[in-house]
Amino acid sequence: MTNTIIRQNVGIDISKLSISVAIAQKRLDQSVTILSSKTFANHSVGFEKMDRWVEQFADKSIEVHYTMEATGVYYESLAYWLFERQKPVSVILAKQVKTYAQSLNIKSKTDDIDARVLAQMGVERKLSSWSAVSKQMRTLKQLSRERNALIEQQTVIKNQLHALKHSHEPQQRSIDRIEKHLLLIQGQIKEIEEDMKSILVNDPPLQERVKNVCTIKGVGFITAIAIIAETNGFALFNSRSQLVCYAGYNVVQKQSGSSINSPTKISKKGNKHIRKTLYFPALTAVINDQQMSAIYERIHQKTQIKMKGVVAVQRKLLVLIYTLFKNNQPFNENYGKNKAA
Structure with a gap:
């Protein structure tokens, strides 16, 4: 009875030319087994071969779920291929995968190891299903x-x-x-x-949300479209912190003992298109919005580095765009004051 399979998942690590695949199963006694792993080409012929390979190992009585990391645009072809064939697939942000791998105390990093981590993550965690972008x-x-x-x-x-x-x-x-x-x-x-x-x-509903986002000082039509499109309408994000990490605005620091103590800085390990898009809107917001100007001045006075103040405003604008788009509301500059009152 304890050998009964309750979940099975295929983890896929994707690069430009190839996909590394591993299949895992979880049993009733909570044990997890990686059955096998293999590499295929990252195109339709490779996807067909992968599908036949999965059938060799998968239990026919249990649905197979697929888990992959959102790596640039290279994951899109396979994600759409699976979605069109009604196979359940989850697309996970890189930060989530890294955190999970750390919890397993995995220090090495290869395509095969990453695929095995994704396979195990898929059977141990309840992951959100991915839907094709419109x-x-x-x-x-x-x-x-x-x-x-x-x-x-x-x-x-x-x-x-x-x-x-x-x-x-x-x-x-x-x-x-x-x-x-x-x-x-x-x-x-x-x-x-x-x-x-x-x-x-x-697309009137999308037009209305874009119009609300454009009520933020410094954010125009082109900026709103770029941020919304780069994040797929924020479909993969459940929190502001996830979005900040995805854009590379999360703060990191290297500190160890007394010999290593570098200044804090943003990771930049994220979507560079978002950061580039928000640079000039942030400069405009600093000039035209008192709250953004206050954020800039506070960071500038603390660090004596102008760019850090600009980056802080960029991050604030990104979070504002996310909030207004999700809530479908226009910007209210007195929101914070009214809430405090």
């Missing part, structure tokens, strides 16, 4: 990143044009070509922004 959200994310890439190109070309115009005897034909290239990029940026707006027009 087509609108996927499109907004692609458009947002495309726009950011074009903005970077635009900056480079503007600098080239400035340098050429101020050089000795610049060639007019070279200037004309660069200016045409610049106009092309500017036109493409406008096209992307129009595409973003048309998506929201066709």
Whole structure:
């Protein structure tokens, strides 16, 4: 009776070209067994081979659950492949996996070990099921990143044009070509922004939430779309701390005895697109919002480092966007004062 299998899970560690897979089973006596592990290619043919491999080890009477880590965009193809075949899958944030591995006192790190950790985590923990991102959200994310890439190109070309115009005897034909290239990029940026707006027009509930987020001083339409798209509408997050870690704003410190005592800093082990998106809105918020200005000044006076004050405001803006989007409410700058009263 104690040998009865009550749960089984496939843990998947994903990289650009391959997926490392391990299958675990939990029995009635709470014992966990890793049955086997193997590596497959990270494309549809590899997914089919993985599926046949799982069938060799899985108990046919118990549903198989799949657990993977949210690693960049490399997990998406397999997650959608499993979801479309109605196989239950959980996508876990890297911080959660790391914390669980530490609880097992696992110090080594390989693809196979990570897959085994995910497999065991899936049978021991009750994990939330992952749902496919809506087509609108996927499109907004692609458009947002495309726009950011074009903005970077635009900056480079503007600098080239400035340098050429101020050089000795610049060639007019070279200037004309660069200016045409610049106009092309500017036109493409406008096209992307129009595409973003048309998506929201066709999705009134999302449009309403974006409108509420834009009531935050310093946060405009483009910023709101970028943050919401990068987080899939905050679908994977159950708390502010999870979101802060995902964006790389969590504070870390190295301290050991008397020889190592480095200053605290943000980890930066997170979504760089979020941090980059919030930089200029944070500067605007410091100028136009008294609360954000107070946060900035407090951190600046304490550390004498301006960037730390800006980062603190970025983190505050991210949490505000998350709160307003989740609650579907506009920003109320007197909320804290009214609550205290």
